[in-house]
Amino acid sequence: MPANNPKPQSELKTAKGTRDWVGRDLLLRDHIFQTTSDVFKRHGGIPLDTPVLELREVLAGKYGEDSKLIYNVEDQGGELLSLRYDLTVPFARWLAMHSNVKQIKRYQIAKVYRRDQPAISRGRLREFYQCDFDIAGVYDAMIPDAEILRIIVEVFRALKLGIVIKLNHRSILDGLFTVAGVPQEKIRPISSAVDKLDKTPWEEVKKEMVDEKGLAEEVADKIGEYVRRSGGLREMIDILEDQELSANEQVQSGLADMELLAHYLTAMDVIDSVSFDLSLARGLDYYTGLIYEVITTPSGRSNQVGSVAAGGRYDGLVGRYGKQAVPCVGLSFGVDRVFTILDTRQKKNTSDLKSEADVYVMAAGGKGFDGLLAERMEVARQLWDAGIRAEFTAKVKPKMLQQFNAAKEVPVAVILGQDEMEAGQVRLKDARAGDGDKVEKDRGRLVSRESLVEEVLSLLSKIALEEGQD
Amino acid sequence: MPANNPKPQSELKTAKGTRDWVGRDLLLRDHIFQTTSDVFKRHGGIPLDTPVLELREVLAGKYGEDSKLIYNVEDQGGELLSLRYDLTVPFARWLAMHSNVKQIKRYQIAKVYRRDQPAISRGRLREFYQCDFDIAGVYDAMIPDAEILRIIVEVFRALKLGIVIKLNHRSILDGLFTVAGVPQEKIRPISSAVDKLDKTPWEEVKKEMVDEKGLAEEVADKIGEYVRRSGGLREMIDILEDQELSANEQVQSGLADMELLAHYLTAMDVIDSVSFDLSLARGLDYYTGLIYEVITTPSGRSNQVGSVAAGGRYDGLVGRYGKQAVPCVGLSFGVDRVFTILDTRQKKNTSDLKSEADVYVMAAGGKGFDGLLAERMEVARQLWDAGIRAEFTAKVKPKMLQQFNAAKEVPVAVILGQDEMEAGQVRLKDARAGDGDKVEKDRGRLVSRESLVEEVLSLLSKIALEEGQD
Numbered sequence: 001m002p003a004n005n006p007k008p009q010s011e012l013k014t015a016k017g018t019r020d021w022v023g024r025d026l027l028l029r030d031h032i033f034q035t036t037s038d039v040f041k042r043h044g045g046i047p048l049d050t051p052v053l054e055l056r057e058v059l060a061g062k063y064g065e066d067s068k069l070i071y072n073v074e075d076q077g078g079e080l081l082s083l084r085y086d087l088t089v090p091f092a093r094w095l096a097m098h099s100n101v102k103q104i105k106r107y108q109i110a111k112v113y114r115r116d117q118p119a120i121s122r123g124r125l126r127e128f129y130q131c132d133f134d135i136a137g138v139y140d141a142m143i144p145d146a147e148i149l150r151i152i153v154e155v156f157r158a159l160k161l162g163i164v165i166k167l168n169h170r171s172i173l174d175g176l177f178t179v180a181g182v183p184q185e186k187i188r189p190i191s192s193a194v195d196k197l198d199k200t201p202w203e204e205v206k207k208e209m210v211d212e213k214g215l216a217e218e219v220a221d222k223i224g225e226y227v228r229r230s231g232g233l234r235e236m237i238d239i240l241e242d243q244e245l246s247a248n249e250q251v252q253s254g255l256a257d258m259e260l261l262a263h264y265l266t267a268m269d270v271i272d273s274v275s276f277d278l279s280l281a282r283g284l285d286y287y288t289g290l291i292y293e294v295i296t297t298p299s300g301r302s303n304q305v306g307s308v309a310a311g312g313r314y315d316g317l318v319g320r321y322g323k324q325a326v327p328c329v330g331l332s333f334g335v336d337r338v339f340t341i342l343d344t345r346q347k348k349n350t351s352d353l354k355s356e357a358d359v360y361v362m363a364a365g366g367k368g369f370d371g372l373l374a375e376r377m378e379v380a381r382q383l384w385d386a387g388i389r390a391e392f393t394a395k396v397k398p399k400m401l402q403q404f405n406a407a408k409e410v411p412v413a414v415i416l417g418q419d420e421m422e423a424g425q426v427r428l429k430d431a432r433a434g435d436g437d438k439v440e441k442d443r444g445r446l447v448s449r450e451s452l453v454e455e456v457l458s459l460l461s462k463i464a465l466e467e468g469q470d
Numbered sequence: 471m472p473a474n475n476p477k478p479q480s481e482l483k484t485a486k487g488t489r490d491w492v493g494r495d496l497l498l499r500d501h502i503f504q505t506t507s508d509v510f511k512r513h514g515g516i517p518l519d520t521p522v523l524e525l526r527e528v529l530a531g532k533y534g535e536d537s538k539l540i541y542n543v544e545d546q547g548g549e550l551l552s553l554r555y556d557l558t559v560p561f562a563r564w565l566a567m568h569s570n571v572k573q574i575k576r577y578q579i580a581k582v583y584r585r586d587q588p589a590i591s592r593g594r595l596r597e598f599y600q601c602d603f604d605i606a607g608v609y610d611a612m613i614p615d616a617e618i619l620r621i622i623v624e625v626f627r628a629l630k631l632g633i634v635i636k637l638n639h640r641s642i643l644d645g646l647f648t649v650a651g652v653p654q655e656k657i658r659p660i661s662s663a664v665d666k667l668d669k670t671p672w673e674e675v676k677k678e679m680v681d682e683k684g685l686a687e688e689v690a691d692k693i694g695e696y697v698r699r700s701g702g703l704r705e706m707i708d709i710l711e712d713q714e715l716s717a718n719e720q721v722q723s724g725l726a727d728m729e730l731l732a733h734y735l736t737a738m739d740v741i742d743s744v745s746f747d748l749s750l751a752r753g754l755d756y757y758t759g760l761i762y763e764v765i766t767t768p769s770g771r772s773n774q775v776g777s778v779a780a781g782g783r784y785d786g787l788v789g790r791y792g793k794q795a796v797p798c799v800g801l802s803f804g805v806d807r808v809f810t811i812l813d814t815r816q817k818k819n820t821s822d823l824k825s826e827a828d829v830y831v832m833a834a835g836g837k838g839f840d841g842l843l844a845e846r847m848e849v850a851r852q853l854w855d856a857g858i859r860a861e862f863t864a865k866v867k868p869k870m871l872q873q874f875n876a877a878k879e880v881p882v883a884v885i886l887g888q889d890e891m892e893a894g895q896v897r898l899k900d901a902r903a904g905d906g907d908k909v910e911k912d913r914g915r916l917v918s919r920e921s922l923v924e925e926v927l928s929l930l931s932k933i934a935l936e937e938g939q940d
Contacts, residue, residue, distance in 0.1 A: 427726035
């Protein structure tokens, strides 16, 4: 039986930053999973499922400062374990364990764990889902990178969400810092400061560089000239090629990648969805080439939800496990953020916790009516045997009104009467037609038990057709 | 591109008792999930997803001696957390938190965690899946219990696995112990000893009762007379009603339940799949009525894999959270054990890690051929836009033989040539026909770019039809 929208009580609760998923929320979430994995499969993706628990040493040294957010499992004797922090490192661990796998496109949709400050209304949780797609292996330059960006466009098109993909390249960024005069040991900290430009004004970022990180003011200003630039991919390549920057070898090699990419993105019809943004730096240490972050439009650079997908090329990570070096490029969708956006947009007028039954089996009768429970069970069994979703009320003698109300929640009602059952017949009706009173008076048309399954299926397709659900 | 079967290397590994799922294993596992959830939905089940992390106090005191198998998360400041041990207690916690939910059929398919001794070959892991279906709420007696048993039959029928459902009733068992002369405080320990009868001979179980648990020998013998009995449900009810046993009030009430159940199981066509087994006791403390365990036939009482599903009625658990008392009955499928059985049965002759692409886009050409990469991208994009699963080789100038071999992995090949592309045409062929040589010579028939999507879809349905996949 469907229940009403649940209202949680106070003391009993889920762990901080975690939540239960049920009803409409779960359906919407599964719609996102389905849409995403359909696109992943369209591109030849193979599913991989790794454990939530990983050996602590597998995760060690992969997340920089964010390692403090890893959940460790208590030492109860035996191995030291942690909960996975993302899906990228477990994938790299899997690749390193299977040295005969030289090329693979894999996807994974699963929960990850971070002891971060939760903000549920903005879709930031401690237990949350990631949807990852990665292409591992040696291929010709920038072809897999272009396909990953194409996948992003296809997923958000299918979800009917407008997006912009901000692109940058670690080589260009590092070269730019070198040309501007940043000492090698300060490149990562300065990079982290630059990455804040999507939320923080330039003056503050500059202050952090000069006051906190000890950069010369003229160096900071020079950085500022570059990193506040963004625009179309081709336009930005042209601008950068004209600068003194392009004398730097790292910048040169990054620009060559970006030119190839522009060529491929044009062929794949992705070029209009990207923007080249020199302020994009991404926190994680392991990126080595192209990096990207996806924001929804028209939210632009500042929005409540933050990026809805992100990723990049990481050619060194698998090799750090000492087995084989496998270059990779990948992306991760922040499902809970996408969920928050779609949920806000969706009208909240449908009843929650509804079962998906197609048929409600009920009994009707006059004086001395015994409820026909065994008969309702038999008819339900007949429908289940045919794979039809059917329910009945778990009462020996259910009230008539209660049954008619329950029937209104499903497309088709099968009504049993004593005399009709004895004659091998039941009544069949479109349960949602008319209001309660009418429903109660219209007791449907007689069909034989032998033809019931066929008649129900035919009525269900008629109803589906009329509702345009196909 | 598909890779070969992966061979794991030594040092790097997953945590003890956990495993990665990929390729054919994952497809088989998903088939089990899909089959099970189809049946759950057919019975009006609503999905619920709870967190892996639960507050430690939520799990406390629910699992008796097995509590030592719970994984605790390290105290890193903040709440004390554990990993869920099953899906029943989190469901009870959810019910207790939502006091306006009076009746619900919910299902959940998710990983649970137990620090048990793993035995992977027998499907016993530390991280493993459970598939649970529970009916919560006040209904007329034994109707939900009967539907749960019906669900078990439908799931294993769909999986094409022969089973027997062993039934017992906690009231009958407790009454039987009382009549035999077991002191009240020894009922649970004696019950645990009896539960071992599926793996241990009676003489050893008796020894445990008398020597370890201090039961009088004549009491043990009396228990032995009863608990070694099993048979058809109606037959056993008749036997028990004739005994002195039935004077006991608990036994009486249990037998009344079993009689109702026999009636309902007949209506639902489940009666031939059950056996009444007085030695079935079930370890968990929280069961209060009907209990059951499912074994595969012909394995009978002793088998490597153990029970493949189990459950029972637990009317007191939700009330222990002090909010509302909600009677429940439910079942849990041991997916990994079912997987082990089906996997052993399945022929292992298919290539692993195969992508599910339907179309391979390739280029062919003579001297001076430039690989047509952008053109392959454009054609792939055209197919992706139409929702078709398509791949191409991520090389600027792929070798011809390499492409023809890749093409053999998918149903349809689209072959691009320079002149044909300029004329707005491509070649289309059934890629799996003939051997490598023939494939290479037969370059398919010309179709226009405009009609490509339509032609591909029509060829794909022709191939599917011929393979009888529909």
